[in-house]
Amino acid sequence: MNYHWNWHIFLEPNPMGTGTYLDMLLSGLWLTIGTGLAAWIIALVLGSIVGVLRTLPSRAASWIGFAYVEFFRNMPLLVQLFLWFFVLPELLPRTWGLWLKQLPHAPFYTAAIGIGLFMSARVAEQLRAGIGSLPRGQKMAATALGLNTVQTYAYVLLPMAFRIILPPLTSEFINTIKNTAVAITIGLLELTGEARSMQEFSFQVFEAFTAATVMYLLLNLVIVTAMRLIERAVAIPGYISGK
Amino acid sequence: MFANFDFDVIRRSLGYLFFDGMTFTLTLTALSALGGLVFGTAIALMRLSGLKLLGRIAGIYVDFMRTLPLVLVIFWFYFLVPYIGQWLTGASRPISVGAFASSLITFVMFEAAYFSEIMRAGIQSISRGQPAAAQALGLTYRQTMRYVVLPQAFRNMLPVLLTQTIVLFQDTSLVYVLSIPDFLGAASKVAQRDGRLVEMYLFAALVYFTISCVASFGVRRLQARIAIVR
Numbered sequence: 001m002n003y004h005w006n007w008h009i010f011l012e013p014n015p016m017g018t019g020t021y022l023d024m025l026l027s028g029l030w031l032t033i034g035t036g037l038a039a040w041i042i043a044l045v046l047g048s049i050v051g052v053l054r055t056l057p058s059r060a061a062s063w064i065g066f067a068y069v070e071f072f073r074n075m076p077l078l079v080q081l082f083l084w085f086f087v088l089p090e091l092l093p094r095t096w097g098l099w100l101k102q103l104p105h106a107p108f109y110t111a112a113i114g115i116g117l118f119m120s121a122r123v124a125e126q127l128r129a130g131i132g133s134l135p136r137g138q139k140m141a142a143t144a145l146g147l148n149t150v151q152t153y154a155y156v157l158l159p160m161a162f163r164i165i166l167p168p169l170t171s172e173f174i175n176t177i178k179n180t181a182v183a184i185t186i187g188l189l190e191l192t193g194e195a196r197s198m199q200e201f202s203f204q205v206f207e208a209f210t211a212a213t214v215m216y217l218l219l220n221l222v223i224v225t226a227m228r229l230i231e232r233a234v235a236i237p238g239y240i241s242g243k
Numbered sequence: 244m245f246a247n248f249d250f251d252v253i254r255r256s257l258g259y260l261f262f263d264g265m266t267f268t269l270t271l272t273a274l275s276a277l278g279g280l281v282f283g284t285a286i287a288l289m290r291l292s293g294l295k296l297l298g299r300i301a302g303i304y305v306d307f308m309r310t311l312p313l314v315l316v317i318f319w320f321y322f323l324v325p326y327i328g329q330w331l332t333g334a335s336r337p338i339s340v341g342a343f344a345s346s347l348i349t350f351v352m353f354e355a356a357y358f359s360e361i362m363r364a365g366i367q368s369i370s371r372g373q374p375a376a377a378q379a380l381g382l383t384y385r386q387t388m389r390y391v392v393l394p395q396a397f398r399n400m401l402p403v404l405l406t407q408t409i410v411l412f413q414d415t416s417l418v419y420v421l422s423i424p425d426f427l428g429a430a431s432k433v434a435q436r437d438g439r440l441v442e443m444y445l446f447a448a449l450v451y452f453t454i455s456c457v458a459s460f461g462v463r464r465l466q467a468r469i470a471i472v473r
Contacts (some may be wrong), residue, residue, distance in 0.1 A: 074455035192315045
């Protein structure tokens with residue numbers, strides 16, 4: 001290979017004047033974490049609502065949940081981001097559209113909301129499966145105790161379901177973090193984006209991508225370890241994963 | 244809000260969108276799924292082979308691929324493949340690899356990790372008696388896998404494999420980051436040339452949505468049919 005390795009490149013100043021190339025990548029890492037967390041909160045909140053809707057006895061509610069999930073699951077994330085970023089401002093009334101276009105940090109908000117909505121459909125499916133896996137007797141017992149639907153969900157079904165689906169939720173959280181890389185297409189300079197621009201400025205392709213890869217691996221390790229601890233702390237006694 | 248919609252831009256570019264763009268997307272999807280399945284099955288067999296080192300290597304590969312965002316992997320291979328090609332062929336400089344070949348290699352290597360997990364689950368779902376019976380009949384390891392285990396694992400996992408292929412179909416849109424004219428890339432080119440982002444992106448969304456919906460409906464039907472057989 002006649003590739004010129006230069007691992008010192010990370011300590012050289014970047015052309016943006018924001019410090020070294022390493023600083024550039026680190027700022028990308030922070031943006032990846034920030035966008036990922038914001039998207040994950042949106043995905044969890046909306047996904048929980050939609051997941052519950054899909055398990056309600058009301059046909060209308062479960063149909064709305066079904067339509068929501070199918071809508072967000074059957075389009076590539078990239079296309080969805082384009083819809084929010086390029087198409088939505090044009091379809092809104094003029095003044096709103098202008099306001100949206102001039103919003104500072106528009107790529108960040110678009111990415112957080114777009115990825116959040118995309119992932120919420122997946123969270124909803126996980127939660128539906130989790131609620132579906134509970135024995136029928138749980139809901140019946142709650143009804144027999146005189147709990148209404150809201151109370152049944154809040155005190156009986158959801159606390160159980162969420163703990164059962166914690167492992168798949170961990171994967172979905174990691175997927176959310178990984179999906180923030182798609183936002184490079186709408187100009188968000190997250191980790192992959194910063195690695196890409198470092199490659200363009202310095203021509204050190206493999207150093208840049210190696211560093212980004214290592215950062216993703218470390219981030220992944222931190223999340224998996226943290227989630228293991230949480231899983232252990234909230235494990236349901238009597239289940240295989242329980243104490 | 245649809246008053247100044249230009250539906251004609253879609254009609255004018257239909258040929259380009261589908262004959263060039265969609266053909267690229269569908270060919271890439273089909274070949275990647277096929278390649279991913281072959282490599283994925285090989286990786287799954289490595290992991291289940293009982294040979295510690297082989298299993299470790301396969302496991303690390305799968306975990307590694309599944310930790311990285313697809314966009315980063317696309318960039319990696321785009322820059323790496325020319326050098327690997329140079330190394331393999333002993334050429335004096337990095338060889339140039341076409342857009343299609345580069346993305347095909349990327350998706351085969353990336354999807355192999357995901358397909359291998361599906362095939363592993365499929366192989367593990369086969370009852371222990373089956374390979375034992377095959378061995379009792381005097382079949383070798385190769386024959387056991389080829390005639391007994393893999394056909395059943397593949398059949399049991401067919402719905403999941405197809406669902407993963409739908410995900411792959413959607414993911415191929417990410418080759419956009421390399422400015423490759425797949426379906427979305429073609430739509431985006433027309434959109435930027437004619438200044439018709441709204442029409443083109445809405446149309447692209449509609450096409451992806453329709454294809455994925457129909458395909459996942461088909462998978463659900465198939466799943467119901469397979470469920471009866473067992």
